[in-house]
Amino acid sequence: MVLKTFGWSFAVTALGLVAAVFIGGWQAFGIVAILSILEISLSFDNAVVNAGILKKMNAFWQKIFLTIGILIAVFGMRLVFPVVIVAISAKLGPIEAVDLALNNKDLYEQYVTDAHASIAAFGGMFLLMIFLDFIFEDRDIKWLGWLERPLAKLGKVDMLSVCIALIVLLVSAMTVATHAHTHSGPVDKASTVMISGIAGLITYLIVGGLSSFFENKLEEEEEREHEEEEAAKKAGKPVSAVKLAGKAAFFMFLYLEVLDASFSFDGVIGAFAITNDIVLMALGLGIGAMYVRSLTVYLVRQGTLDDYVYLEHGAHYAIGALAAILLITIQYEINEVITGLIGVVLIGWSFWSSVRRNKRLAAEEAGNGEGSDEKSEVSSGV
Template identity: 60%
Template sequence: MAVTVISLVVAFLYGGPQALFLCVILGILEVSLSFDNAVINATVLRRMSEFWQRIFLTVGILIAVFGMRLVFPLAIVWIASGLGPIAALDLALNPPPDGAAYFPNGDPSYETLITDAHPQIAAFGGMFLLMLFLHFILEDREIKWLEWLERPLAKAGKLEQLEVVVATALLLITATVIAPDDKVSTVMIAGALGMITYIAVNGLGEMFHVPEEGEEPEGGPSGLAKATGKAGFFLFLYLEVLDASFSFDGVIGAFAITSDPIIIALGLGFIGAMFVRSITIFLVRKGTLSDYVYLEHGAHWAIGALALILLYSIGTHVPEVITGLVGVALIGAALGSSIYRNRKIAAREGEDAVKTSIP
């Protein structure tokens, strides 16, 4: 809350009431789009030591704000336009006075360059998130939310590398059917890099796997030693890549509201990303995922929906409100199912207690 207040004050001093209003809108946009991100982050964060949790909330927020919400858009402009860092920042802070997409000399504006880079950004982020979703949903788990669907998917998941096969097929469909003709190769390369990044980062995390509660640690250092050493580092790295993938749609969507990088950094980063990380820490410390067991399932289904939306948006614009509502609806349904399950278990335990108390 303190960071939010400071950010809003800075926004007001920077651009007056209009900047303040835009900052609030961007903060709400980021939280609505990234609530599923908070749930997924919590499933990983609870395996990390308190030290690495603090690193995620401090160093991680700096990466999220300055890396993804400020440097990332500028880097796109550097690469796409050939401008230097200072010139790219000047282009961002000084858009065409009439709001045109191009300057009088024919050079594209900052916003135009970012928008033009959407296909490769969406392909990378969409494939990374799709691999995450498929890895979860194709694994046989003791607790299932949508049993009628998750059970057959878990059986199909026994086929080795099925997630890679499905993801590759969807990437081919996206590149050949959805993507514009001049972006086919770009989408294929970006999508392949998204898959490679997931496989590499997830593989490193599995290599230094930290046993969860109820699991017996295998040979080698203790779970605590791994959590605070290499495992903590690679889980932190995994979370940052995951956060970046979730951030792509928010960063691109922000340019439909404003192209000012300072306002985007304040709204999406300092307000939105800080709220998402605070929600993540809250879920971990309150044991919410253990109490509401279907939340993790709902978040992964929301990730699958977001991945498909990102891939579809390569050819057709999808309003950000749809992306946000889909995620909120799936997580809300999972929360409702968890509450219903807890009540059934409590009622059953109450009946058993009554039966045992009767002589």
């Protein structure tokens, strides 16, 4: 099971590390290895949240997530995205931006750093909406009941998540976002943060809304699936499950990719603290992204989220922390180690709480079983 799920990750790791040695020797090998670990530590909560979505998809779309999805994650977000950011912020053509990334790495890094405010605002708002929608939803299983019960009651207010997100964005623009100078001249960071943050909010509402809409449509179609299959078989044309799940799975896949993009922002920016070589960065972050995807599929196939029910809660609290950190880093620098540790601690705490819950439920079931056995012995006169 482990080899089947992580086989491609192991292969990509070996190829990536060998490529690093050929490119820059053992020093490059060490850089790629460190970047891989950085990406995995920062994105473990991403894997847990992804698993909650991916488990609703069929095997076909899970494979798409691991194939086309990883190409988008590695080449799109870890290689192309930083170059696109530089091209837009520096008003350069695509070829010029690529040339800058390969031949003038220091200036390339500076351009990416200059664009950090807009990147952080976009990603921070997208992740904040995910967190707010989660904590305001009334769930049967609650982890921190003292906090989640009153929040679930507040969640009955329409558009509360959007209102709070906009308030947070406004406060961020008025506080952490100040005027700054970049290579392209003075920048009104407040307006940049507002525009980028609203773009992140709109992206979440569109993609998340479409995902929810088609997910509901999928559930309705699944209720009629058996009848449709029977009718199709009589006509000699079996119905494809992939066709039935097509639109729903596609938009859920799109949502996953945007979600992964938001999670990768801090990893891409943080990678410049280790290297400004775009090729080594793509190798290291790409290896880490591959493990995150494999871990996502592993969690789905093992049913880990069903066994450890608080994991999803811990991951969403980690998302909320990451959203806050991204918004804070618009003005202040926060070490990536702190970001990664916060996520690991929250998920570890939720895992430990899940284990304790499972032990308590097992003990209660054992106690109830013994009580029923004693009653049967008394009634039989033993």
